[in-house]
């Protein structure tokens with residue numbers, strides 16, 4: 384008997400054991416399924432919070448146009464500063480000579496030289512240099528920053544050698560400056576505030592053209608800062624040079640901003656402002672646009688609170704290159720905290736701005752077998768060996784964030800078109816006669832910036848939403864033109880147009 388009983392007991396124990404193993408496994412699966420469910424829930428919440436149906440976009444179009452009016456009506460009348468630039472003539476193709484531009488962007492600085500032969504087709508862009516701005520300069524002193532820029536210009540000029548056409552002549556320079564300025568003329572303006580992570584507080588209130596000219600003089604450089612040009616205004620100039628239907632320019636780079644050609648009589652806050660053309664380029668500083676219709680998430684709120692300029696540039700923080708990567712990072716971090724699908728939470732993921740928007744586009748547009756590029760970028764963030772479905776989830780996050788950005792950007796553009804009566808709706812009335820708005824004119828929007836030029840999906844979302852907002856018919860009259868290096872080249876053209 385003993386033997387049989389022992390076997391029976393052993394068998395029963397084995398059954399029990401296997402049952403409990405199975406129970407543990409099922410438990411784990413349920414747990415992991417519920418963790419996965421938590422992540423899917425976060426994704427769903429994100430999608431809902433970032434939703435931009437065309438109705439909402441139209442509300443934003445209206446809000447943008449209304450804010451533009453308010454910003455033009457009085458100083459401080461809107462979050463949109465609607466800054467005067469004093470430029471009222473744009474280059475028309477007859478310019479001649481050799482001109483320089485120095486462009487301080489948010490990530491890069493560029494130096495270039497253009498040679499113009501007096502005909503539109505004779506535009507020779509020479510020696511474009513582009514370098515990342517050393518990060519220590521962003522919170523150094525104005526002296527350190529401008530000495531560095533002057534030094535870079537000196538080296539650029541040294542390379543020209545003796546063969547340069549401009550030898551012996553004072554060199555005329557455009558300073559393309561992509562931060563908000565209060566201009567007092569074409570060639571002078573004081574810094575209103577920094578954006579895009581720059582933090583040199585003693586610069587605020589200083590004339591940046593004077594700072595640059597001073598640094599050039601100290602180095603003994605025979606260069607004259609002939610114009611102070613917002614980067615959007617540079618892009619508008621290059622657009623106009625090639626095509627006089629260009630009346631709006633938008634930059635999507637590290638930051639985002641727009642400018643357009645406005646009638647002086649619509650600039651109520653500067654009554655009596657007279658220009659020979661009857662127009663003036665207005666720098667909107669649209670990064671600071673705000674509306675309750677903007678689809679804001681908890682990630683945006685946290686990003687803003689932890690940024691170097693909280694409660695500022697709310698629109699820019701949803702659409703510009705500096706920020707898109709960080710929104711995506713925040714979503715992934717949140718997911719990795721509620722679930723182990725990303726493995727143990729990587730400490731790198733908690734570091735602001737480690738995930739660059741360049742990497743977001745690389746992941747979003749990853750067409751490799753099994754998303755190897757996504758795996759590589761996640762590995763750099765300390766997240767390794769995640770299964771394919773998690774990599775797909777990351778691609779989806781990139782898509783949601785970038786789609787929202789592109790669609791909001793399109794609403795911004797349509798808002799400007801509405802303000803100037805080019806959106807097919809007849810505009811909102813202000814100093815513009817009825818007969819003028821009724822005829823749909825061809826309108827070119829010049830666009831530049833690293834985000835737009837290099838992130839195909841972003842660009843496609845902008846264009847798609849613009850057609851959705853304007854409708855097929857009106858869209859036919861609106862041409863969006865990409866302008867590579869437009870802000871720097873166009874600024875040099877502006878200086879050229881001042882000489883003629």
Ligand code: ADP
Nearest residue numbers: 488489490491636637704741744832833834837
């Ligand atoms: P800046 O803002 O200094 O004038 P750019 O206009 O070249 O310079 O914009 C640079 C920014 O554009 C980068 O910081 C990044 O946010 C974005 N960007 C550049 N390349 C890509 C890319 N391949 N994919 C997505 N974003 C990009």
Ligand code: MG
Nearest residue numbers: 488561614636
């Ligand atoms: Mg730029």
